[in-house]
Each structure stands twice: as structure tokens, then as C-alpha cells.
Amino acid sequence: IxxxxxxxxxxxxxxxxSTNFTCSFPSSNFYALHWYRWETAKSPEALFxxxxxxxxxxxxxxxxxxxxxxxxxxxxxxxxxxxxxxxYLCAYVRSWGKLQFGAGTQVVVTP
Amino acid sequence: xxxxxxxxxxxxxxEGQNVTLSCEQNLNHDAMYWYRQDPGQGLRLIYYxxxxxxxxxxxxxxxxxxxxxxxxxFPLTVTSAQKNPTAFYLCASSLQGRVYGYTFGSGTRLTVx
Numbered sequence: 001i002x003x004x005x006x007x008x009x010x011x012x013x014x015x016x017x018s019t020n021f022t023c024s025f026p027s028s029n030f031y032a033l034h035w036y037r038w039e040t041a042k043s044p045e046a047l048f049x050x051x052x053x054x055x056x057x058x059x060x061x062x063x064x065x066x067x068x069x070x071x072x073x074x075x076x077x078x079x080x081x082x083x084x085x086x087x088y089l090c091a092y093v094r095s096w097g098k099l100q101f102g103a104g105t106q107v108v109v110t111p
Numbered sequence: 112x113x114x115x116x117x118x119x120x121x122x123x124x125x126e127g128q129n130v131t132l133s134c135e136q137n138l139n140h141d142a143m144y145w146y147r148q149d150p151g152q153g154l155r156l157i158y159y160x161x162x163x164x165x166x167x168x169x170x171x172x173x174x175x176x177x178x179x180x181x182x183x184x185f186p187l188t189v190t191s192a193q194k195n196p197t198a199f200y201l202c203a204s205s206l207q208g209r210v211y212g213y214t215f216g217s218g219t220r221l222t223v224x
Contacts, residue, residue: 004153032209043115044201046212089153093209097142097161098169101153 006102023090027071032093117216134202143185148199
């Protein structure tokens, strides 16, 4: 089973600060990469599905970039707010129907 | 509103018993999935189904069984053969195609007592 690594495991951010974190995945036979936000006591929510090298996606203050040649994706949060506190999961699509999830980056935004 | 409903939210099982976790969706999604979460690990795929009456094993299918008799429903049975069933179980669904993200249920926490 291929490894999907997320770093850091957790981070604490002051309200208003910007932050970013990484998802590393196998660079061969790329199919797609998903990002999800998982707030405590809620269901994981899809943020982005990225399919092309150089993809940049944006949703409000959250954006993501993709480099399939080197096997990494960055997620950025601009001007963090307490409601951004969640675990952010990335998932590498190994083949149709088979997502390989990373363990997640837990983000805590303090006022 | 469309979504996925998992039940029950909490489930306690005695050793040697089979239990069934329910997953129902009204999103008209063809594909459905079951994942398991253990502390400190990423979600791991148990089973998935692309269409009714068809399903495939994921990475950790041993000790589990599923059925897909209706498009809306994808129940997961945790059998007594599953050696370490205590975990958090998530069901998801999606449209077919690589550009579509998954919609997840709220999960079932299973504890063996």
C-alpha cells in the first residue's frame, strides 16, 4: 500500500495568521488528489479534488496547489479564523474507488 | 436535504457477535464506500461498491461483509472473524469519475465489550 504523508501532524495558529501544510504522495501514475476538512463531531467535508499538475484551487480563504511530478500538494489558509480549526485530510487516488488517506494535519486556531 | 445517514452512532458488541452498521444515502450516488479509522492512522478502505449488486474488497476486508441490494443502501457487517473491531467507521458515497469528491456520513463508533 502506497504511503501518503501529511506534515506537520498538528499546528497551532493565532487568529489572523496564515499557515500552510503539506501532503506528499507517490509521483508515479497520478490519478487525482482530494482534500477534506474534518471538524470535530462532524462529517469530513470535501474541499478540493485536484487532477492536473499545476492545479490551483481556492475556496474562500483556503487554497491548494498540486505538483504531481514531485508528489506534493500544499494547503494554505489565509487569515486563519477559529472556525478553521479542524483536521485536514488529503487522499491520493490510487485507482478508481481506492483513496489512500494521510493521517491528517490538525489545525487549532486560537483567538 | 440530501446526505448520508449512518446508524447507530454508538454500538457495543460482545465478543463473538456479528453486528451490522447501516449506511443510507439519498444523493443518487452510484458509488459507496466503507472506511475504518484507528487512532493516529489515516482512514482505511474496507469495501467499496460502484453499482448495485457489485462490490469490491478494499485494503482491510477480512472479517467484514457488505451487500448492495439497493442504490441507496450499503450496510456493513462486522463479523466475529474481525479480530480487532473496536474503531470508528465512516461510510461515504460519490458520483462516478475522478473529479468528484466524496460525501461522508457522521460515522459509527463500535466498541467491543
